[in-house]
Amino acid sequence: MNNRVELTKLTLAFGVLLVLALGFIAGTRSDELYRALAPAVGVKVDDKLNLSDVEFTYSQLISHFNGKLDRDKLLEGASRGLIEAANDPYTIYMSAKEAKEFEKDLSGDIGGGIGAEIGIRKGQPTVIRTLPENPAQKAGIHAGDVIIAVNDEVTIDWDADSTVKVIRGEIGTTVKVTVRRGNETKKFSITRAEVNNPSVQSKIQNGVGILTVTRFDNDTSDLTRRAAEKFVSKRVKAVVLDLRGNGGGFLDAAPRVAGLWLDDKVVVTTHNNTSDQELRAEGDPILKNIPTAVLVNGSTASAAEIVAGAMKDYNAAQLIGERTFGKGTVQEIVPLRNGAQLKVTITRWFTPKGNNITKSGIKPNISVDLTQKDVDNNRDPQLERALKELAV
Numbered sequence: 001m002n003n004r005v006e007l008t009k010l011t012l013a014f015g016v017l018l019v020l021a022l023g024f025i026a027g028t029r030s031d032e033l034y035r036a037l038a039p040a041v042g043v044k045v046d047d048k049l050n051l052s053d054v055e056f057t058y059s060q061l062i063s064h065f066n067g068k069l070d071r072d073k074l075l076e077g078a079s080r081g082l083i084e085a086a087n088d089p090y091t092i093y094m095s096a097k098e099a100k101e102f103e104k105d106l107s108g109d110i111g112g113g114i115g116a117e118i119g120i121r122k123g124q125p126t127v128i129r130t131l132p133e134n135p136a137q138k139a140g141i142h143a144g145d146v147i148i149a150v151n152d153e154v155t156i157d158w159d160a161d162s163t164v165k166v167i168r169g170e171i172g173t174t175v176k177v178t179v180r181r182g183n184e185t186k187k188f189s190i191t192r193a194e195v196n197n198p199s200v201q202s203k204i205q206n207g208v209g210i211l212t213v214t215r216f217d218n219d220t221s222d223l224t225r226r227a228a229e230k231f232v233s234k235r236v237k238a239v240v241l242d243l244r245g246n247g248g249g250f251l252d253a254a255p256r257v258a259g260l261w262l263d264d265k266v267v268v269t270t271h272n273n274t275s276d277q278e279l280r281a282e283g284d285p286i287l288k289n290i291p292t293a294v295l296v297n298g299s300t301a302s303a304a305e306i307v308a309g310a311m312k313d314y315n316a317a318q319l320i321g322e323r324t325f326g327k328g329t330v331q332e333i334v335p336l337r338n339g340a341q342l343k344v345t346i347t348r349w350f351t352p353k354g355n356n357i358t359k360s361g362i363k364p365n366i367s368v369d370l371t372q373k374d375v376d377n378n379r380d381p382q383l384e385r386a387l388k389e390l391a392v
Contacts, residue, residue, distance in 0.1 A: 054078060079336070088345050090331050096339030106249055107217055112171035112192035116141055118160050122376045124148070125155050125163040127179070131197055139190045142181065144378065149178035168192070199249075202227035208387065209236040213257065216249030216303040221256030221283075228260045228287050238291040238390040240383065241311075244321060248302025251330055251349075252279075258307050259283035261292060261317065265352065267310045270330060272347040281310075292317040293386035296364055301325035309351035309362050318389055319364035321382045326361035 062069060080093040094102055104111065115134020116127050125147045130137040147155055150166045167175055169192050177188045200223035201212040209231035213220060231239060255267045259281035270277045294317045296308050305324050311317040328349055334342040350356050366389065368382045 076340070079340070083342065083344075090327070090329055091342075091344045093336075094341045094343060099339060099341040102341070102343075106215070111168060111194070112173065113164075113168045113195040114139070114141070114175065114177070114190050114192060115195045115197070116167075118147065118163050118167075119375065120160050121146070121378075125158055125160055131195065134195055135190050135193050139188045140186075141177070141179065141188060141190075145179035145181050145186075147177060148180050148185070149176075151176050152178075198223060200224050200227060202230065204231070204234055204236060206387075207237045208390065209234075209239045210242065210383075211239060212242040213304070214246055216246070216251075216253035216257070218250065218253075220249070220253045224257050224260060225283065231290070232286050236290065238293070238387075239287055240293050240295060240386050240390070241307075241317065242295045242383075243300045243304040243308055244295050244297040244382070245299045246301070246304035247299060247325075248304050248327065251303055251306070254303040254306040254310075255279045256282045258310050259285060260287045261285055262310060262314060263288060265310070265314060267352070268306045269350045269352075269354075270347045271350065288316075291390050293390055294319050295321050295382050295386060296324050296362065297322040297370065297382075298325055298361075300362075301327040305357060305362055306349065306351075309355070309357065312362065312365065313352040318366060318386075319362065320366045320386045320389065321364050321368055321370070323363050323367075324357070324361040326357050326359045328356040328358035 058074070061074075076093075076095060083091060083093040114136040115131035116136040117129045117131070118125050119128045120126065127136070127141055127143055127145045127147065129143045130141055147163060149155060150163065153166070155163060167177065169175060171192055171194055173192050175190055175192060177190060179186050179188070199213060199215045199217050199220045201214075203210050209227070211224065211227050211231075213224060228239075251268075251270075258267045260283065262281035263285045265281050266278045267281050268279050270279070292311070294308050294311050296304075296319055300308060300321075301324065305327065308319055308324060312319050329345045330347045330349055331343045332346045334344055336342055348356055348358070351362075366385060368385045370380065370382050374381055
């Protein structure tokens with residue numbers, strides 16, 4: 001009996017020592033322990049990085065650097081470098097500031113401005129269009145006005161981005177814009193406001209509904225359907241869907257827009273490492289029987305290409321213009337620490353005919369270029385060809 005008691009005590013003591021030993025190993029050699037046990041539970045060893053080299057590099061930096069180091073910037077730089085090393089142009093690190101700007105761009109919130117789209121015509125910044133109910137239009141700025149000065153600074157050799165950057169500013173402040181309209185010079189003092197820039201614009205021209213979608217955001221599907229309903233009520237003879245310059249946006253908006261033409265058909269199939277998912281057209285296809293052309297160019301990308309690809313594959317419309325950008329992947333936004341975000345590629349997508357258009361883009365049915373000379377002379381041969389093909 002005494003022998004059994006002693007044996008039990010010995011076993012317990014050994015067990016305690018074993019647990020302590022394992023605890024010590026786990027605390028001091030956790031990486032080695034992880035690598036030994038991971039395969040047994042079905043986890044890839046490469047799922048965990050050994051950051052000892054980074055720690056060593058940091059220790060050498062602080063030991064030898066002659067200057068002051070910002071730890072927050074070092075950590076941000078390490079995270080940014082790690083993600084850039086994935087070598088995917090669409091997998092990116094965004095600081096808290098960059099993340100906020102990205103969200104604003106996606107929603108059309110550009111902050112303080114005047115509500116004018118600016119491009120370059122004949123080498124000079126020119127108003128391409130004004131947004132309804134925004135300061136530029138209310139002040140009397142017209143499409144076609146050539147901007148010759150901003151805040152009395154002459155705009156010679158300015159590009160569109162430089163001009164926009166100077167015109168934008170804090171809400172409630174004033175910007176002076178001088179334009180040339182024909183042979184007249186006009187000066188405007190415009191108070192900047194929060195610009196309302198919806199993702200969808202529509203108009204009816206000579207019995208044709210022209211639907212311009214500039215991005216795919218939370219409001220796009222509702223706005224396109226309202227415009228389509230108006231087209232139907234006005235009995236338009238044809239529709240032009242303008243996706244030129246549309247860089248995409250939310251994936252789930254694409255099947256809803258395509259659902260204006262396609263009746264519960266597969267719009268896109270996504271494929272990741274584990275599964276496939278089909279996304280079908282949503283909603284009543286109220287434009288299904290109305291002749292349609294889709295305008296595309298080299299800046300038509302992502303969700304815009306999904307819609308264009310589905311329309312082409314099902315012969316629901318003719319694509320007219322230039323080959324699209326070629327972005328056949330989907331990204332997800334993942335929150336990181338301190339407001340930073342990771343935009344990471346999670347899947348590839350395929351058109352209804354099974355094509356992934358990465359890099360190759362989508363070739364239009366009818367190729368029509370839009371040259372700088374066309375822009376300078378306020379011509380749009382792509383739209384003109386669409387109207388001709390629709391016989392209106």
